[in-house]
Amino acid sequence: MASSAAPRARLSPPAPAVRPPRKRGRSPPSTRSTSSWRASAEHVAPRDQISRWRAPERAPDRVWRQFRPPQSALPTSRRWVSSEGASTSSSGDACTIMSYNILADYHARNHPDLYRDVPWDAMRWDSRRRLIIHEIRHWDPDLVCLQEVDRFQDIAAGMKSRGYEGIYQRRTGDTRDGCAMFWKSKRLRLLEEDSIDFSEFNLRNNVAQICVFELNGTHKLVLGNIHVLFNPKRGDVKLGQIRLLLEKANALAEKWDEIPIVLAGDFNSTPDVCFYFLLTHMILNISLHDRRKLSGLDSSEFDLYELCSSLKYQWSDEEVRNATGYSNVMVAEHPLKLSSSYANLKGNSSNRGLHAEPLATSFHKKFLGTVDYLWYTHGLECSRVLDTFPIGVLRRTRGLPTREIGSDHLPIIAEFAFTESVEDDFEEEDDSEQDNGSEQEVSTTQHAYLSTDDESR
Numbered sequence: 001m002a003s004s005a006a007p008r009a010r011l012s013p014p015a016p017a018v019r020p021p022r023k024r025g026r027s028p029p030s031t032r033s034t035s036s037w038r039a040s041a042e043h044v045a046p047r048d049q050i051s052r053w054r055a056p057e058r059a060p061d062r063v064w065r066q067f068r069p070p071q072s073a074l075p076t077s078r079r080w081v082s083s084e085g086a087s088t089s090s091s092g093d094a095c096t097i098m099s100y101n102i103l104a105d106y107h108a109r110n111h112p113d114l115y116r117d118v119p120w121d122a123m124r125w126d127s128r129r130r131l132i133i134h135e136i137r138h139w140d141p142d143l144v145c146l147q148e149v150d151r152f153q154d155i156a157a158g159m160k161s162r163g164y165e166g167i168y169q170r171r172t173g174d175t176r177d178g179c180a181m182f183w184k185s186k187r188l189r190l191l192e193e194d195s196i197d198f199s200e201f202n203l204r205n206n207v208a209q210i211c212v213f214e215l216n217g218t219h220k221l222v223l224g225n226i227h228v229l230f231n232p233k234r235g236d237v238k239l240g241q242i243r244l245l246l247e248k249a250n251a252l253a254e255k256w257d258e259i260p261i262v263l264a265g266d267f268n269s270t271p272d273v274c275f276y277f278l279l280t281h282m283i284l285n286i287s288l289h290d291r292r293k294l295s296g297l298d299s300s301e302f303d304l305y306e307l308c309s310s311l312k313y314q315w316s317d318e319e320v321r322n323a324t325g326y327s328n329v330m331v332a333e334h335p336l337k338l339s340s341s342y343a344n345l346k347g348n349s350s351n352r353g354l355h356a357e358p359l360a361t362s363f364h365k366k367f368l369g370t371v372d373y374l375w376y377t378h379g380l381e382c383s384r385v386l387d388t389f390p391i392g393v394l395r396r397t398r399g400l401p402t403r404e405i406g407s408d409h410l411p412i413i414a415e416f417a418f419t420e421s422v423e424d425d426f427e428e429e430d431d432s433e434q435d436n437g438s439e440q441e442v443s444t445t446q447h448a449y450l451s452t453d454d455e456s457r
Contacts, residue, residue, distance in 0.1 A: 072396035099264035100411035131406030133158035235294030260379030270296030341414035350390035
């Protein structure tokens with residue numbers, strides 16, 4: 001074989017020194033860049049794992065890692081907005097309360113379509129957990145109300161080292177998340193703990209927490225924490241959940257000698273709809289509204305649901321009972337005179353909208369708007385709030401989370417000062433006499449904010 005191979009080699013023409021490039025040939029492997037599409041250089045995976053990664057805990061879903069342009073970074077700080085006319089009768093004791101929907105890891109992994117523009121490493125729970133804990137520690141609130149908590153022990157471990165104690169209420173059924181409260185044990189003492197499992201009232205499986213705290217051994221307050229059902233088509237259920245929270249919080253406040261109340265949470269309702277009217281005016285005639293249009297989350301702009309808005313929806317007896325508590329009563333009422341902490345301390349046009357509420361507390365691929373609130377009653381005075389980011393800054397990120405914010409919601413924080421108990425009962429009666437004409441204004445301004453977003457999307 002060797003002797004025959006040599007002559008054939010000699011008869012062959014000599015190979016050219018430089019091989020001419022083929023017309024459709026690929027570039028040499030050495031010139032290819034493998035780092036341009038990666039979120040960071042430290043995350044290097046074998047070729048068969050580059051295009052995707054499997055979620056932890058053997059989750060059935062997969063989050064696809066495709067090329068995603070870099071996100072615009074958010075500012076490293078937010079500014080406080082203080083009250084200019086704070087009462088001089090304040091007792092001097094004050095506490096800060098944070099409300100934060102931290103985006104359950106379970107939901108993040110099962111809804112990748114909402115976070116297509118978010119770098120894959122910013123979606124990882126270990127990264128988000130670190131950012132969430134850092135955010136809480138940085139603002140150092142006295143009380144923390146969290147929603148969408150499905151890894152309570154991870155959060156609790158990070159909070160314990162900063163002197164916080166915590167409690168957790170998980171939703172029932174197949175869901176994995178729930179609500180959690182944390183408080184500084186050196187300043188606050190938990191006097192009574194209660195919760196609401198809405199499935200016991202046939203109002204889905206959401207939960208709420210209601211607790212009584214004592215601050216510095218002197219002042220007491222009721223703190224409620226809720227994550228209202230998202231489903232835009234079930235306004236009756238959403239209204240029923242809010243109604244029960246208000247009733248339970250009021251009963252607990254009366255039990256402890258009319259102490260003030262703070263209600264925190266993700267209410268899954270925008271400021272331009274009738275839920276907001278109910279919270280601020282204490283009364284709502286549901287016959288004036290389509291139950292599928294109650295929360296402001298049903299805008300076709302985001303293609304969440306295909307809903308018909310040409311005709312008023314007829315409420316069934318069951319839906320009326322869910323909303324008001326009685327199948328033959330079309331008016332929902334509650335006994336609390338509530339104020340919104342952010343609405344009372346006005347910001348500027350870059351981040352405040354209808355009713356002076358923030359333009360956005362949540363942002364993902366299918367929603368940009370405000371659903372998170374901190375409400376309070378008499379006996380408290382809101383002295384300052386942590387303002388949200390300007391709407392233009394948020395839009396440039398193309399969605400949350402980011403490498404600076406660990407959730408698709410922004411934490412909201414308000415500082416409350418305890419005041420001398422001065423309450424004019426006759427004023428409360430006057431406010432409860434709101435006519436339905438004002439309510440009609442709510443129906444005509446539905447989606448005022450959501451519809452204007454279309455220009456920038």
